Each structure stands twice: as C-alpha cells, then as structure tokens.
Amino acid sequence: MRPVQSLLFALVVSLAAACTSWQPVETREAWTLYTKPGYTVDIACFARALEPAFVAVEERMGPFRKNVRIHALAEAAEGGLEAEAQFETVPGIGPARVRAFHVRATANPFQSGGVFLECADTGAAVHELVHARVAEEGVKLPLWFEEGLAQFYGDGAVYEDRWYVDGLCCWPLRELREERLSDTDLERLLAVRGSDSAPSRDNLLVHFIGWAIVFDLAREAPNAAWHQWYDAWRADDSTAAARARIERTIADRSHVDWLKRLDDEDPGVRFATAKGTWKLRSASAAERLLARLDDEEEPTVRFALALNVLITGGEARLSGRQWGRFGRLVFSTLRSANLADPAEAQSLELVRRALRGRTSKAESDRAFDGLARYWDE
Ligand SMILES: [Zn+2]
Incomplete structure (x- = not known):
C-alpha cells in the first residue's frame, strides 16, 4: 500500500546531528524536546507519543539515569543533508526511508547525541529509546541483537495511552521468507558492527535477522528480561543456532500461532496484534482476523481488524470468492464504525467514499494516512 518502507536506524547518521544549534522547547522529568531555530513543533503531540514510550522502555530495561535529548526532525528540511540521510534505495528491496535514529553522545561538543524523530510516533x-538505554548502560551488544530488540519492543500499538508490545514485525518476516540467506551471508551479517559503514542492504538485513532471532528468543521465554534472552543466545552463539532461530521464526505457520493473541483477554493485546497484519499479504492471516471480527465486541479492535483485512484484500490478490465473504463483514464494520476523534471520523468518511469509488488516489491515500494508528507498522 505504501511503496516506501519506514526505517528506524541506529546508523552513524551524524550529519543531521552535527553543527546545528538545537534549541530546547520543552523539558519534562525524563526528556527534553529540542528543535531547530525557525521550526515549530507540536509539543503536546510529542509529549503524548513520548510518555508511553518511556514507560514501556523503562518497564523492560530499567529507568533512564539521565534526561534524554529528543530532537524533532523537520520532515522536509531544506539544505539537503537531512533529506539525504533519510532516503535510501535498498537493492532488491526498494525505496526506504529513515524516519528516526539515535546518535551516541561523543566528545565532540558540536555533535548532539540523543534520539532524532521525524514525527511523534510512539513505536519509533x-x-x-532502546538504543538510548543500551548506550546509557554502556553495554556492548552485537548490532543485530540491539536492532532486533529495538524492533521487537518497537512493534506494537498505543491503546488507552499505553504501549502494547506485539513483536511480530511483518515486513522482515515477509522479506526473510521470500529471500533465503546463505550461511556466508548470515555470518557476514552477524558480524556487522554499528561503526561499520555497511552497505544499506546489509544494514537492513542486519535489522531483519536481528528481529527474527530476538523474536525466537522471546517466544522461547516470553516472561524473561531482555538480558536473559541475550544470555540464552550466548550459550550457543553459532551461525547454525542463528539459522535455526531464524527458520523457526519464518516457518510457514509461525504467524498463525502468533495470531492466537487475537483471543487474548486484554483488548490492547488484540489491537496490537491486529495492527500491521496486512503486511503479511497472507490470506490465512486475513481469515484469522475475520474469524476474530465475528466475535469481537470492543469497537477499536473491531475497526482495526476490519481495516487490516481490507488492506490485505488489496495487497494479497484474494480470490473473488474470498472477497465475497471478507467483504460483507468488513464493509458492514466500516459502515457502522463510529470514531470519536473528529479527524479520524473524517478520514473514515473518505475511506467509505473511496470504497464506493468516489475519490481520487491522493484522497484515499490521505484517508488511510489519517487512520494510520490502526494499520501502520
Ligand atoms: Zn535501530
């Protein structure tokens, strides 16, 4: 649906951080928000996005000891440096865009360390913040593990002001299923360090395999702390062990197992599970969502289920028969949905018109953008 994938890198993208005078615009107990002179930033919106992110990371990784610098990146900065740093075309994968990153503090007084965010997005x-916490602890982790952990914790949804970690990252799952890596590739990727200027494709694959290995470690010990997952890895840190973990994660039915979370008694878990599933482009995933939609009573979760099935319909080339069945329940859910947020209600109205074929492509894209919190991952 969106040709450009969002990337969250801990690259050494120091260009945007260097030589610019960032100005503090808001200070809270845990963080200070900075922006560049001349740019305005929606402070309330950033605060709403940041608070659940801090709670989620501190719950899992311990409290931050120092106030964290958060830099609000301007989406379309003039001058080019930032723009260049944010766009990449990844061979074999396509265009991707860096929308957030973390820079470790250095001795260079002209370079600000901290978190850089293009928009107020809790997942990003x-x-x-996972990178920031790791940096603060001074732990030396392999790049793949740190990125994998950041992706695992960063996948989820905000439900009632809380970040629910889901952990199933649909994009890497699909890419790793489509492209099998050789042992030589795997060995090379496991050895990539943050300071290496790896080619962008390798850097992306480091994120993918990192997520796949961490996902397997987490499935094995769901209630363990992140450092226990790391210890479990270190007990057998061979390429063969990495391969076995990746294979388990990308096995054909792994997402079907994971989607059992759609029956969790906590609606936040169900919401986080449904969100983003369209990226699997899988008819079996859509079937599972649809089955849940039949029983689901919580309106936010119902809406997320319907919207993700709808987008899957456009992505997965479902058969006419499948559509016939999907369509009825999905359309009636979208028709009867009632969204409290006025902007979201307006986007929904546009989606309804789009379904009747009465909008331009640009309008329907805008409509879906306005509902991103239900489907974007
Ligand atoms: Zn990262």
Missing part, C-alpha cells in the same frame, strides 16, 4: 520512539 520506543525503538530509539
């Missing part, structure tokens, strides 16, 4: 903030 969680991802980058």
Whole structure:
C-alpha cells in the first residue's frame, strides 16, 4: 500500500546531528524536546507519543539515569543533508526511508547525541529509546541483537495511552521468507558492527535477522528480561543456532500461532496484534482476523481488524470468492464504525467514499494516512 518502507536506524547518521544549534522547547522529568531555530513543533503531540514510550522502555530495561535529548526532525528540511540521510534505495528491496535514529553522545561538543524523530510516533520512539538505554548502560551488544530488540519492543500499538508490545514485525518476516540467506551471508551479517559503514542492504538485513532471532528468543521465554534472552543466545552463539532461530521464526505457520493473541483477554493485546497484519499479504492471516471480527465486541479492535483485512484484500490478490465473504463483514464494520476523534471520523468518511469509488488516489491515500494508528507498522 505504501511503496516506501519506514526505517528506524541506529546508523552513524551524524550529519543531521552535527553543527546545528538545537534549541530546547520543552523539558519534562525524563526528556527534553529540542528543535531547530525557525521550526515549530507540536509539543503536546510529542509529549503524548513520548510518555508511553518511556514507560514501556523503562518497564523492560530499567529507568533512564539521565534526561534524554529528543530532537524533532523537520520532515522536509531544506539544505539537503537531512533529506539525504533519510532516503535510501535498498537493492532488491526498494525505496526506504529513515524516519528516526539515535546518535551516541561523543566528545565532540558540536555533535548532539540523543534520539532524532521525524514525527511523534510512539513505536519509533520506543525503538530509539532502546538504543538510548543500551548506550546509557554502556553495554556492548552485537548490532543485530540491539536492532532486533529495538524492533521487537518497537512493534506494537498505543491503546488507552499505553504501549502494547506485539513483536511480530511483518515486513522482515515477509522479506526473510521470500529471500533465503546463505550461511556466508548470515555470518557476514552477524558480524556487522554499528561503526561499520555497511552497505544499506546489509544494514537492513542486519535489522531483519536481528528481529527474527530476538523474536525466537522471546517466544522461547516470553516472561524473561531482555538480558536473559541475550544470555540464552550466548550459550550457543553459532551461525547454525542463528539459522535455526531464524527458520523457526519464518516457518510457514509461525504467524498463525502468533495470531492466537487475537483471543487474548486484554483488548490492547488484540489491537496490537491486529495492527500491521496486512503486511503479511497472507490470506490465512486475513481469515484469522475475520474469524476474530465475528466475535469481537470492543469497537477499536473491531475497526482495526476490519481495516487490516481490507488492506490485505488489496495487497494479497484474494480470490473473488474470498472477497465475497471478507467483504460483507468488513464493509458492514466500516459502515457502522463510529470514531470519536473528529479527524479520524473524517478520514473514515473518505475511506467509505473511496470504497464506493468516489475519490481520487491522493484522497484515499490521505484517508488511510489519517487512520494510520490502526494499520501502520
Ligand atoms: Zn535501530
């Protein structure tokens, strides 16, 4: 649906951090928000996104000891440096865009360390705060593990002001299923360090395999702390062990097992599970969502289920028969949905018109963008 994938990198993208005078615009107990002179930033919106991110990361990784610098990146900065740093075309994968990153503090007084965020997005903030916490602890982790952990914790949804970690990252799952890596590739990727200027494709694959290995470690010990997952890895840190873990994660039915979370008694878990599933482009995933939609009573979760099935319909080339069945329940859910947020209600109205074929492509894209919190991952 969106040709451009969002990336969250801990690259050494120091260009945007260097030589610019960032100005503090808001200070809270845990963080200070900075922006560049001349740019305005929606402070309330950032605060709403950051608070659940801090709670989620501190719950899992311990409290931050120092106030964290958060830099609000301007989406379309003039001058080019930032723009260049944010766009990449990844061979074999396509265009991707860096929308957030973390820079470790250095001795260079002209370079600000901290978190850089293009928009007030809790998932992106969680991802980058994982890097910030690791940096603060001074732990030396392999790049793949740190990125994998950041992706795992950064995948989820905000439900009633809380970040629910889901952990199933649909994009890497699909890419790793489509492209099998050789042992030589795997060995090379496991050895990539943050300070290496790895080619962008390798850097992306480091994120993918990192997520796949961490996902397996987490499935094995769901209630363990992150450092226990790391210890479990270190007990057998061979390429063969990495391969076995990746294979388990990308096995055909792994997402079907994971989607059992759609029956969790906590609606936040169900919401986080449904969100983003369209990226699997899988008819079996859509079937599972649809089955849940039949029983689901919580309106936010119902809406997320319907919207993700709808987008899957456009992505997965479902058969006419499948559509016939999917369509009835999905359309009636979207028709009867009632969204409290006025902007979301307006986007929903546009989606309804789009379904009747009465909008331009640009309008329907805008409509879906306005509902991103239900489907974007
Ligand atoms: Zn990262």
